Amino acid sequence: MNDELFLNERVQMIASFGSGLNPCLPHKFRRANGREIEITEIGLRHPSVQGKRTIHIFDVTSGEADYRLEFDSERLTWHLTQEGDHVF
Amino acid sequence: MSFNVECYRQCMNLEHKNYNQAVPHVMHIDLNSCFATVEQQARPLLRGRPVAVVNRRSEHTMIVTASYEAKARGVGLGMTLKEAKKLCPDLVGVESDPSKYRYVYKQLMRIMSDYSSHVRMKSIDEGVIDFSEACLRGASEQDLVGIGYEIKSRLRNEIGCWMRCNVGIGANRFLAKTAAGLHKPDGLDVINSKNLLTTFEKLELEDLTGIARRNRHRLEAVGIKTPVDFLQADLRTLSQVVFKGVPGVQWHHRLRGWEVDKLDFPIRTAGRQYVLEAYAVPENLVLERLHHLCESVGRKVRGQGLVARGVGVHARSYKQGYWHNKRMMAAPFFSDAAIYSLAKELFKTAPYPLKEIGIHCYGLSAPNDRQLVLFGDELAKISSATRAVDEINQRYGDRTVHSAHTIKTDMVKQKVPFGSTRYF
Numbered sequence: 001m002n003d004e005l006f007l008n009e010r011v012q013m014i015a016s017f018g019s020g021l022n023p024c025l026p027h028k029f030r031r032a033n034g035r036e037i038e039i040t041e042i043g044l045r046h047p048s049v050q051g052k053r054t055i056h057i058f059d060v061t062s063g064e065a066d067y068r069l070e071f072d073s074e075r076l077t078w079h080l081t082q083e084g085d086h087v088f
Numbered sequence: 089m090s091f092n093v094e095c096y097r098q099c100m101n102l103e104h105k106n107y108n109q110a111v112p113h114v115m116h117i118d119l120n121s122c123f124a125t126v127e128q129q130a131r132p133l134l135r136g137r138p139v140a141v142v143n144r145r146s147e148h149t150m151i152v153t154a155s156y157e158a159k160a161r162g163v164g165l166g167m168t169l170k171e172a173k174k175l176c177p178d179l180v181g182v183e184s185d186p187s188k189y190r191y192v193y194k195q196l197m198r199i200m201s202d203y204s205s206h207v208r209m210k211s212i213d214e215g216v217i218d219f220s221e222a223c224l225r226g227a228s229e230q231d232l233v234g235i236g237y238e239i240k241s242r243l244r245n246e247i248g249c250w251m252r253c254n255v256g257i258g259a260n261r262f263l264a265k266t267a268a269g270l271h272k273p274d275g276l277d278v279i280n281s282k283n284l285l286t287t288f289e290k291l292e293l294e295d296l297t298g299i300a301r302r303n304r305h306r307l308e309a310v311g312i313k314t315p316v317d318f319l320q321a322d323l324r325t326l327s328q329v330v331f332k333g334v335p336g337v338q339w340h341h342r343l344r345g346w347e348v349d350k351l352d353f354p355i356r357t358a359g360r361q362y363v364l365e366a367y368a369v370p371e372n373l374v375l376e377r378l379h380h381l382c383e384s385v386g387r388k389v390r391g392q393g394l395v396a397r398g399v400g401v402h403a404r405s406y407k408q409g410y411w412h413n414k415r416m417m418a419a420p421f422f423s424d425a426a427i428y429s430l431a432k433e434l435f436k437t438a439p440y441p442l443k444e445i446g447i448h449c450y451g452l453s454a455p456n457d458r459q460l461v462l463f464g465d466e467l468a469k470i471s472s473a474t475r476a477v478d479e480i481n482q483r484y485g486d487r488t489v490h491s492a493h494t495i496k497t498d499m500v501k502q503k504v505p506f507g508s509t510r511y512f
Contacts, residue, residue, distance in 0.1 A: 021246055044130035044248055046191035051485030057187075059130035066131040085133035085180075 004084035011069070013078040026058055026069060031080065037062045061085075107281040108259040108345030111229055113220035115236060116256040116264035117200060119192070120273035122213035124155035126192050127182050129248040138179045142169055144365075145183050152184060156273055189213075192247060199242050203235055208352075214268075216261055218350070229278060232257050236276045259345030265297050281345065288315040298339075306330050319343045358388040359400075359448025362500050367406070368441035375432060380497040381447050382428040383490055389449050390478060395420035397451030399430040404444035411439050416451060423474045424491065 015026040022045060030036050043059040043066070056071040068082035119125060123141040128134045138158035142149045147170040154163045154172075161176040169181045193212050200207045200217055209215040219227060236255035243251045256268025257278040267277040270287070279287050293304045296315055310329055312318050318339075327336030338348045360381045364374065378401075389396055400414030413434040421427065431447050438445075477489045 041132050043132050044126070044188065044191075046188055048187050051488065052483050053485075059188075061132040066133050085131050 003086060004082060006082055007080055009080045011078050011080045013069070013071075015071075015078075024056065024071070026060065026071075026078070029069065029078065029080070037067070039067075106344070107284055109281050110220075110259055110345075111227070112232065112257045112259045112263070112278055112280050112345075113218065113227075114258055114261055114264040114347075115217045115219065115232060116258070116261065116268040117196070117215055117217070117239060118254045118256070118265075118268045119196065119213040120252045120254060121153055121155050121159070122192070123153040123184060123189055124158070124182075125251060126188055127185075128155060129250040130188060131182075132250075134180060134182070135250055138163065138176050140169060140172055140179055140181050141184050142181050143184050145181075147173075192251075195247050196243070196253075199239055199246065203239070214265075216264065229257070229280065233276065233278065240274070240276070260342065260347040261349040262297060262342045263345055266291075266295075269295070279345075284345070285316065285319070288319055291315045293318065315343075355392055355394065355452055357400075357448045357450045358385055358392070358394075358396075358452065359446060360384050360388075361402075361444060361446030363444045364442060365499055367443075371440060374438075374440070374442060374445060375435065376493055376497050377500050378431055378435060378445055378447065379428050379491060380494040380500040381445070382431050383424045383487075383494060384500075385447055385449055386422070386424040386427050387478065387481075389452060390422055390474070392452075393454065394452045395422045395455045396427070396449035397421075397453070398449065399427055399434065400448050400450060401431050401434045401438075402446045403435075403438050403442045405439040406441050406443055408439040413437060414450070420451075420453065420455065422455070423470050425470075428491075 009032050011032070012030040013026055014028045015024055017024050022042070024045075025042065026039055028036060028038050039060045040063045041061050043061060045056060045058050048055045048057055048070075053072065053074045056073060058069045058071065060067050060069060064086065065083055066085040067080060070079045070081050071077075072079070124139045127139055127141060128137075136157060137155075138161055139155040140151045140158055140163060141153040142151055148168050151163065151165055151167050151169060151172055154165065158172070158176060158179055161179075163172045163176050163179060169179075173179050189212055193209070197207065197209055197215065200215055204217045204219055204221075206218040206221045207215060208218070219232065236257060240253060240255065243253055252274040254268040254272055254274065255276040256264045256266065256270070257276075258264035258267050259280065263279045263284070266287075267279045268275070270277040270290075277287075291314075293299050293307060293313070293315060294301070296318070299307070307313075307318060307330060310321075310325060312321055312325075312330070321330075321340075323337065323340045325336075326340050327333065330336055331339060341348050362377055362381055364377070369377075397420050398414060398416035400412065402410065402412035405411055415430060415434060417430070421430075427447075427449060480489050481487065
């Protein structure tokens, strides 16, 4: 299988909220270890309904690895839940 | 156009030799290697690399979808990941993520619905727009080609730049689907009465939807060896010799561009299956997993507002191969407990050890509350309790409330949703 890591790490995020088809754009996040990762492309954003809560899942890349970030629209928190596809 | 005996007789008397000359008004849209493409869209570093989507994180699992890069290197569906890696050592195995595919499906349906209200999704990755019933009835072939390119472009702009689809335009659903398969990936083709013959000249019999090995043998037995032979075969040969009945008449019409597949079937069954995660799983654990499947099927049935009359179970045994059992009941039922109780009873004769189990409910119909029953009070209680549990699960998330028996069966999660999309 692929070199994926499954995580549940709370991250700090810089994101912009605007209009159009993708009103929320994450730009950069800081991991628990202090490492900052700049997002170069958002691959896909899809909502996932967990009961009455909606989690917005962002599959993004930094150019060196792909990440999955989850934005909880009720608690307004960002979590890093997956890391993979590293460029070695 | 529906077929009945009268229609069949008329067709026998009057052969429709002519092709449908009408402007093609049916558009078939098919996402290319859907699940693999969606994964490549979501994870940009996988683009251009051979990717295989599998249902489990194991080397022995079957490949559900392979990307075009993987297909080009001989990786096919149904191969195990281990076999595929021998052909393509840098193949990346990715576990399927149904919620992503459902999102893309809904986006595709939204885009298609902007052009007509007559949209019918055939499965999670393909759908048909029938313009013959829409305000675009008078549109020319060029107009439809323009719409096809626009849909392709919107797919890339609104879902992601890696998304590609095949568009086929034809006079009926069959020719539109055939056209969609001509130039993969990212093709757009039109089959009309003028290019029908030349298009068929480039195809093999099994390239036609609905013609697989057995039908090919039937056709070859009467000397029909190519799609052109099939197209030129007379009605009597098809209906009396090859297909022996109405299917022969339908093929005769279908090949000439007349619509015979515009049919909506009611939901007749709802089911699920599960490949057991280990060799010789003990009987009590198999029953726990069966119970989980019953809860899942119960939700599907009730979600459509239906009740069931029968339960069928099947299993694949290590020693005895395929096994199945089913039972129809006099009274309809709908609760998870009723489905599981019947399935458990049927499973008593299952040939353990098993490698795969499955269950389906059949005889589905709308509930008939007007029928008075002797134990009406008891049924009303079960109905209220079941409805309350379904409402809680809808509000707070799937499986918030479920049987204590299935508390350790989280591995039986829903995987790639093939087949009907009516449960979405």
